Amino acid sequence: MLSLNSVSVCINGHSILSDVTLSLAEGQWLMLAGPNGAGKSTLIRAISGAVPYTGQISLSGRDLRQMSSALRARQIGILAQVNSVAYDYTVEEIVSLGRYAHRKTPFSPFTKSDTLSIEDALSLTGIQHLRHKSMLHLSGGECQRVFLAQVFAQNPNILILDEPTNHLDLTYQQQIFGLITSWVQHPNRAVLSVVHDLALARKYGTHALLLHNGHIAAYGRPEEVFTARHLNPVYEMDVAHFMQELYKPWEQAPSDSLEEPYASVYRN
Numbered sequence: 001m002l003s004l005n006s007v008s009v010c011i012n013g014h015s016i017l018s019d020v021t022l023s024l025a026e027g028q029w030l031m032l033a034g035p036n037g038a039g040k041s042t043l044i045r046a047i048s049g050a051v052p053y054t055g056q057i058s059l060s061g062r063d064l065r066q067m068s069s070a071l072r073a074r075q076i077g078i079l080a081q082v083n084s085v086a087y088d089y090t091v092e093e094i095v096s097l098g099r100y101a102h103r104k105t106p107f108s109p110f111t112k113s114d115t116l117s118i119e120d121a122l123s124l125t126g127i128q129h130l131r132h133k134s135m136l137h138l139s140g141g142e143c144q145r146v147f148l149a150q151v152f153a154q155n156p157n158i159l160i161l162d163e164p165t166n167h168l169d170l171t172y173q174q175q176i177f178g179l180i181t182s183w184v185q186h187p188n189r190a191v192l193s194v195v196h197d198l199a200l201a202r203k204y205g206t207h208a209l210l211l212h213n214g215h216i217a218a219y220g221r222p223e224e225v226f227t228a229r230h231l232n233p234v235y236e237m238d239v240a241h242f243m244q245e246l247y248k249p250w251e252q253a254p255s256d257s258l259e260e261p262y263a264s265v266y267r268n
Contacts, residue, residue: 001024001025001026001059001060001157001158001188001190002023002024002047002057002058002059002076002158002190002192003022003023003024003057003058004020004021004022004023004047004055004056004057004058005021005055005056005057005058006019006020006021006054006055006056007019007020007021007043007046007053007054007055007056007057008020008053008054008055009039009042009043009045009046009051009052009053009054009214010054011051015214016039016042016214017039017042017043017046017053017214018214018215019055019215019216020039020043020055020211020215020216021216022209022216022219024158024190024192025190026187026188026189026190027184027185027189027190027206028184028190028191028206028207029180029181029184029190029191029192029193029204029205029206029207030190030191030192030193030205030206030207030208030209031193031195031201031204031205031207031208031209031222032044032192032193032194032195032208032209032211033194033195033196033198033201033208033209033210033211033225033226034210034211034212034217034234035212035234035235037213038211038212038213038214038234039211039213039214040162040194040211041081041162041194042214043211044078044160044162044192044194047064047076047160047192048076048078048160049064049069049072059072059075059076059158060075060157070101073101073154073156074101074102074154074155074156075156075157075158076156076157076158076160077098077151077152077154077156077158077159077160078151078160078161078162079147079148079151079159079160079161079162079164080147080162081162081163081164081194085135085136085143088134088135088136089134089135090131090132090133090134090135091122091127091130091131091132091133091135091138091146091149092118092122092131092132094135094146094147094150095118095121095122095131095146095149095150095153096110096114096118096153097150098117098118098121098149098150098151098152098153098154098155099114099117099118099153099154101154102114102154102155117153117155118153120152120153121149121150121152121153122149124149124152124179124182124183125145125146125148125149125152125179126145126175127142127145127146127149130142130146140172141169141171141172141175144164144165144172144176145172145175145176145179148164148176148179148180152183157188157189157190158189158190158191158192159180159183159184159189159190159191159192160191160192160193161180161191161192161193161194162193162194163193163194163195163196164176164177164180164193165177165197165200173200177200177203177204180193180204181204193205198226198231198239198243199243199247201222201226202222202223202226205222206221206222207219207220207221207222208220208221208222208224208225208226209225210225210226210230210231210234212233212234217230217233217234218230226239228240
């Protein structure tokens with residue numbers, strides 16, 4: 001579906017991304033990991049066309065440079081790390097913006113297909129009851145679900161997420177990753193996510209790409225990428241030992257320490 005061949009980004013004479021080659025196939029969820037400054041967000045910006053790059057990025061065999069912005073938007077949906085609304089828009093109005101790439105003109109009326117896509121997105125993200133509520137009165141987790149619904153309404157084939165659960169509590173993290181898991185299981189869809197939480201990356205990713213100083217440190221299945229041989233030099237620490245120590249208290253917790261009905265959530 002999406003392929004990058006020797007993609008490099010140089011800004012103000014500084015190499016940010018160097019010779020990145022990867023592919024994203026149907027049904028895959030590629031986790032993009034690495035320390036701060038590794039080039040993760042720059043890679044997403046290159047795919048979105050926000051920064052110039054050398055090399056080639058292709059979507060279903062077509063060079064992205066040769067595609068109009070509207071055509072790219074119909075096939076690639078991007079959920080940014082930080083989303084905000086400064087005006088008193090309703091939830092439904094924000095979700096509806098996801099359909100603009102499919103309209104003939106900005107002022108064309110919504111079609112039946114547009115309306116169905118908006119309703120499906122509201123339903124999938126469980127925010128129908130918020131549809132008439134102002135965005136200015138929502139929590140951070142609710143806002144992130146609204147913007148995810150906007151991207152779902154766009155009906156893209158590829159979903160690109162820049163730390164989709166950053167600053168969200170555990171409940172919303174589980175909800176967002178669960179929604180994306182359901183979404184990618186449909187035909188002709190794939191996901192690329194920037195993540196810092198390696199536990200989430202291992203649990204949900206089908207593939208992983210580890211970046212270090214703009215270069216690929218490892219690329220493959222999570223169990224092949226997230227190993228001491230690859231992680232420790234990149235993060236300059238014993239990552240596995242840190243993760244084991246971090247979660248050890250939970251493994252040692254008494255089995256009855258979690259009250260029902262919430263215990264089942266943690267066991268899944």
